Amino acid sequence: MEVRLKNLSKHFGKVKAVNNFNLEINDGEFVALLGPSGCGKTTTLLMIAGIYKPTAGGIYFGDKIVNEVLPKDRKIGMVFQSYALYPHMTVFDNITFPLKLRKIPKEERERRVKEVAKLVQIEELLDRKPAQLSGGQQQRVAVCRALIKKPDILLLDEPLSNLDAKLRTLMRAELKRLQRKLGITTIFVTHDQVEAMTMSDKIALLQLGKLQQYSSSDELYNRPVNLFVAGFIGSPPMNFIDVSLGQSEEQFLLKNKDITIEIPSKIGKFTQSHSQDNKIVLGIRPEDIKIDHKKGEEAEVYVVEPMGMQVLVTVKLGNLQIKVLTTPPFTKKMGEKVKLHFNVNKIHLFDKNTEKSLLLN
Amino acid sequence: MSNNFQLERERSSLSSFPDSKSLFSKLKSGLLPYAFLTPTLIVVTLFFFIPLVMVFILSFTNLDMTNFGILKWWQPANWTLDNYVKIFTNRFFPRILNNTLMYVSMTLIFFNVGMALVIALITTNINRRVGFTFRLIWLMCRLTPVVVYIMMWKALAGPAPMGVINKHILGPLGIGTGEYLLNTNPWLFIILVNGFIGASFGMIIFSSAIEAIPKDYMIASKVDGASTWQTIRYITIPMIKWPLLFVTTYQTLSLLTSFEQILLLTNGGPGLYETEVWSLTAYHRAFSSYFGNTQWGYGSAWAVILVIIGIIMAIIYLRVFKFNELIQEPKIDQL
Ligand SMILES: Nc1ncnc2c1ncn2[C@@H]1O[C@H](COP(=O)(O)OP(=O)(O)OP(=O)(O)O)[C@@H](O)[C@H]1O
Ligand SMILES: [Mg+2]
Numbered sequence: 001m002e003v004r005l006k007n008l009s010k011h012f013g014k015v016k017a018v019n020n021f022n023l024e025i026n027d028g029e030f031v032a033l034l035g036p037s038g039c040g041k042t043t044t045l046l047m048i049a050g051i052y053k054p055t056a057g058g059i060y061f062g063d064k065i066v067n068e069v070l071p072k073d074r075k076i077g078m079v080f081q082s083y084a085l086y087p088h089m090t091v092f093d094n095i096t097f098p099l100k101l102r103k104i105p106k107e108e109r110e111r112r113v114k115e116v117a118k119l120v121q122i123e124e125l126l127d128r129k130p131a132q133l134s135g136g137q138q139q140r141v142a143v144c145r146a147l148i149k150k151p152d153i154l155l156l157d158e159p160l161s162n163l164d165a166k167l168r169t170l171m172r173a174e175l176k177r178l179q180r181k182l183g184i185t186t187i188f189v190t191h192d193q194v195e196a197m198t199m200s201d202k203i204a205l206l207q208l209g210k211l212q213q214y215s216s217s218d219e220l221y222n223r224p225v226n227l228f229v230a231g232f233i234g235s236p237p238m239n240f241i242d243v244s245l246g247q248s249e250e251q252f253l254l255k256n257k258d259i260t261i262e263i264p265s266k267i268g269k270f271t272q273s274h275s276q277d278n279k280i281v282l283g284i285r286p287e288d289i290k291i292d293h294k295k296g297e298e299a300e301v302y303v304v305e306p307m308g309m310q311v312l313v314t315v316k317l318g319n320l321q322i323k324v325l326t327t328p329p330f331t332k333k334m335g336e337k338v339k340l341h342f343n344v345n346k347i348h349l350f351d352k353n354t355e356k357s358l359l360l361n
Numbered sequence: 362m363s364n365n366f367q368l369e370r371e372r373s374s375l376s377s378f379p380d381s382k383s384l385f386s387k388l389k390s391g392l393l394p395y396a397f398l399t400p401t402l403i404v405v406t407l408f409f410f411i412p413l414v415m416v417f418i419l420s421f422t423n424l425d426m427t428n429f430g431i432l433k434w435w436q437p438a439n440w441t442l443d444n445y446v447k448i449f450t451n452r453f454f455p456r457i458l459n460n461t462l463m464y465v466s467m468t469l470i471f472f473n474v475g476m477a478l479v480i481a482l483i484t485t486n487i488n489r490r491v492g493f494t495f496r497l498i499w500l501m502c503r504l505t506p507v508v509v510y511i512m513m514w515k516a517l518a519g520p521a522p523m524g525v526i527n528k529h530i531l532g533p534l535g536i537g538t539g540e541y542l543l544n545t546n547p548w549l550f551i552i553l554v555n556g557f558i559g560a561s562f563g564m565i566i567f568s569s570a571i572e573a574i575p576k577d578y579m580i581a582s583k584v585d586g587a588s589t590w591q592t593i594r595y596i597t598i599p600m601i602k603w604p605l606l607f608v609t610t611y612q613t614l615s616l617l618t619s620f621e622q623i624l625l626l627t628n629g630g631p632g633l634y635e636t637e638v639w640s641l642t643a644y645h646r647a648f649s650s651y652f653g654n655t656q657w658g659y660g661s662a663w664a665v666i667l668v669i670i671g672i673i674m675a676i677i678y679l680r681v682f683k684f685n686e687l688i689q690e691p692k693i694d695q696l
Contacts, residue, residue, distance in 0.1 A: 051580050072586035084577035088599040097595070098585040145585070 001061050001075075001152035001185050002027050003048065008057035010043050017043040019209035021057070025202075028183045030176070032196035035206035036232070041189040042081075044206075045155050048187065050074050061152065072101075074153075077146030077184075081158040083138045085130035091141050092126040098149045116144045119178060136167045143175070147182070154179070154186040160195060172199055193233055197221070205229055227355040230283045230348055236312055239289075239322050241282045242352065245271055254282055254349075258318030259297050263344045267359065271349050274358045281355075283348035286312065286325040289340055292332070296341040301332050315340065420444055420661035434658070444662035453634045461639040464551065464623075465616045472556025473612040474605070477563025482593060484564075485571045492568075499564060502557045511625040514554050518542035544631045551636055554622050563608040570601040606682040613678070614671045620644055639667050 003025040010018040018040040025031050033041045046052045048059060050071035058065050066074060085094050093100075095116065096109045117123045120140040130138055139159055146154060159175070160168045176199045179186050190196050196203045197217035205212045205220065205228075213220060213229045224230035230238050243254040243261075245268065252268025254261045261282070271280070290296075291313060299315040299322070306312075311330040314323050315338060324340065332338055349358040421440035424432050433439060448454060469475075480499065484492030502510060517525050520541055527542070543550055574597065582592045598605070620641035623629070629637035629645070637645070647660025 046580070049580075049584050051583060071583045072588070076584060078581070078584045080577050080581060082575065082577045084575070084581035086578060086581075086596060086599075088602075097582075097587075101586045101591055101595075149586070 003153060003185060003187070004058075004060040005044075005048075006058045006060065008044070008047065008059065009055045010040070010047055010052055011055045016209050018047070021206075021209070021211055023204055023211065023214060025185060025187065028185055029202065030179050030186045030188065030200045032200035032203045033187060033189045033206060034193060034196040034203050034232075035191065037191055039206040040209040041191070041206060042157055043209075045078075045157050045187065045189055048153070049076050049078055049155055075149070075151050076153050076155060077149060077151035078155040079139075079142045079146050079157065079159045081161060083130075083142040083159075083162075085138055085141055085145075087130050089129075090126065091122070091128050091130070091133070094130065094141060095126075095144045095148055097145065102149075112148055113144075116147050119147070120144060120174070135162050135164075136171065139163065139171065143178075147184075151184065154184045156186065156188045158189055158191070160190070161192070168195075175199065193235065197233075205232065207232075223357075223360055224283075224348060225357050225360060227281060227283075227350050230350070230357075234285055236286050236323050236325065238283045238285050238348070241284075241320060241322075243280050243282045244278045245275065245280055247272070254280070258320050261297075261342050261344065261347075263347065267344075267347075267349070271358045275351060276353065279352035280358065281350040281352050283350060284342055284346065286323040288343040288346040289322065289324045290343070291315075291324050291326045291330075291340060292338050294339070296339040299338055299340050301334055301336050301338055304330060304332070304334065306330075313338075416661045417665055419658050420665045422658040423656075424658040425656040429657075444659050445666075447659065448662055448666065453637070456634050457637055457639055457642055460634075460637060461617070463548070464555075464636075464638050465613060467548075467552050468555045468559060468616055469609070469612055471552065473559035473563055473616070474609050476556065476560040477608065478567055478605075480560065480564045481567035481571055482597070485568050486589070496561075496564060496568060499561045503561045507621060508625060510558075511554065511622060514550065514626065515543065518550060543627060547627050547631060547636045551623055551626060554626060555616070555619070558622075559612060559616070563612065566604045566608055567601060570604040571597060574600050602682060606678060606684065609682075610675050610678045613674050617667060617671050617674075639663065639670075643667065 003023075005021050005023040008018060008021040008023075009016065021040075021044060023031075033044060035041055043052060047054050050066070050069060054067060059067055061074070085091075086097065089097065092113060095113050099109045099112065113126065114123065117126060120143055122137060122140050122144065125133060125137055125141070130141070133141065139162070142159070146156075156175075160171055163171060172195060179199075188196070188200060197220075200217070202215060203217055203220055204214045207228050213225045215223075220229060220233050224233060227240070231240070241256065241259070243256045243259075246253045246255050247268070250265060252263050252265055252272075254263055297317055299317040301313060302316045302321060303314040304311060305314075306328065309327075310325050311328050312323060312325055313330060313332075314321055316322075317340065322340070350356065351358055418440070419434060421442065421444065422432065422434040423441075423443065424434045451457075480496065484495050486492075505513075516523065518527075518541065520527055522528050524542070578596055578600070579592060582596045587595065618640050620638060623636060623638060623641055624644070627636045629635070629641055643660050643663035645660075646656050646663055648655050
């Protein structure tokens with residue numbers, strides 16, 4: 001089922017929880033709603049589920065507008081962050097609750113429970129009460145309850161955030177496999193970018209109720225449309241440096257009082273024609289800076305944080321602190337001098353005032 | 362962290378004291394909880410436990426106003442089962458029993474639990490502020506002093522033109538205006554009068570229990586396809602089973618033992634024993650016998666049976682509500 005949100009808004013009094021949200025989700029797609037806490041993800045999901053009524057705008061399933069359709073008629077399955085398993089019912093009763101409400105006969109209920117329980121391997125837990133399950137098991141039960149009515153759309157509200165790191169990685173992969181296998185259009189809410197990037201076909205990045213960018217994770221990572229997206233995606237986050245663009249002969253130079261970086265003339269010309277008052281923010285990811293090169297900007301090692309596969313080095317360049325990801329072994333100590341080399345093909349440039357990217361159109 | 366550590370240290374230093382001292386401190390720490398309980402224990406023993414035992418003993422004697430000070434009621438030689446025989450052979454016994462059962466069950470079903478639940482469900486499903494105001498209004502009956510409250514009901518029930526019900530409701534409907542309604546429909550009024558007060562208790566307990574149910578359950582049940590009624594039946598009610606059990610038990614016991622409203626409203630009348638309930642009988646026998654001789658022993662026997670009935674009822678409720686299923690094994694092991 002395709003899902004479209006058209007100019008969708010939800011206000012709680014003065015709070016604009018969701019503000020003019022447009023989104024198109026194709027049949028069978030796995031879309032993540034990503035954003036910091038309080039940006040309106042849950043509100044959006046509850047509007048799609050029919051619990052909240054939109055203040056303005058429309059929700060379309062296929063070609064049909066569903067604003068006025070009751071939750072029970074929307075063919076939606078939902079998994080809650082708290083799982084919301086009914087504590088007084090057994091796992092079996094929890095999972096079959098949607099079928100019981102639909103007066104589906106007992107034999108069929110039993111058959112379908114077996115089907116979905118097998119999908120997530122909880123067949124032997126059916127007689128227990130939710131309180132007797134681990135977090136991971138509860139999560140699987142919640143998924144079963146959402147799937148048993150064969151929904152057209154699956155809504156997941158931070159279903160992994162209550163699990164420990166190891167289980168989360170495991171369930172991430174399992175949920176993704178399950179979604180691919182069943183081909184159900186899925187909307188997945190999360191504030192964890194790794195979850196969003198690893199699982200989904202497309203990510204809608206929200207801030208303060210507004211959509212910032214809607215694209216594949218690749219695109220989000222490599223072509224962020226504004227400063228917020230650039231800063232939110234990527235861990236450790238992108239370095240931002242205030243600079244201005246200068247030109248000497250055929251050279252284009254990004255400069256402030258601490259650094260000077262030469263950039264390709266193609267990027268330079270493009271930026272020059274787009275920037276209004278030459279106040280530019282240079283963005284560069286920690287992994288796009290090389291350390292200890294023969295030539296480059298001289299900097300001083302400030303902190304070294306080994307992370308196993310990589311080493312995160314914070315260096316001071318004048319007054320700037322810059323984070324650099326490098327591969328071990330890294331032998332320099334605090335206070336020692338290193339040279340930085342910026343990979344100019346991977347830089348991002350933003351207008352300081354509008355915060356929009358200067359490199360994309 | 363540091364606090365814990367300190368505590369740990371204090372504990373270990375305590376136990377490593379030389380023998381005599383550790384024995385003393387052990388004794389001290391063993392007795393300390395009881396020391397805190399002592400005032401309560403004294404009060405409970407003096408004003409609750411001893412009277413209870415006395416009532417129980419008195420129920421086997423024929424202590425009354427005429428032999429007060431003469432009868433040695435504490436001597437087993439003076440104990441007989443006569444009072445109990447008298448109760449069960451009393452020709453009004455079936456009537457009183459029947460009255461009591463009707464009074465308790467009707468008030469309980471229609472008001473103290475039934476109406477309370479309905480109001481709680483309605484007021485928690487509408488706008489919060491409206492619901493809150495409505496519940497506040499319901500509390501008024503409880504807040505009014507009982508004597509004033511009953512006098513108001515008596516005035517309401519009076520004949521026209523003074524009686525509001527007669528003049529403004531029954532009159533316009535053409536049913537009649539001249540009757541004192543407490544004489545024609547005493548039970549209706551007794552149940553209404555008690556129920557209006559009684560319902561507010563359950564209403565408060567139920568509505569706070571309902572509001573404490575996490576919203577996610579309600580949303581989940583809606584997404585699962587439940588109508589409002591189905592959500593109430595399958596989610597809300599099972600989740601407030603505890604308060605339901607509590608209110609039912611508590612209100613049964615308090616209805617069984619409450620008689621002050623009936624005393625003030627009809628005093629057991631208008632006909633002979635027409636609205637006399639068990640607790641009112643106990644009161645009448647013990648403190649206001651028609652002949653002026655208050656039969657303390659006989660009244661106690663009525664009271665003792667009432668207590669036994671109450672205990673039996675409570676046990677039945679625990680069974681009906683499957684009390685065992687309500688309590689979970691504690692997650693923390695007892696150390
Ligand atoms: N029922 C409500 N009444 C008033 N304000 C609300 C209500 N629900 C949400 N809000 C507000 O709307 C905004 C968005 O809330 P929402 O729950 O959608 O955030 P979220 O993106 O899901 O955040 P989180 O990641 O913390 O779950 C917040 O500012 C929140 O305070
Ligand atoms: Mg949320």
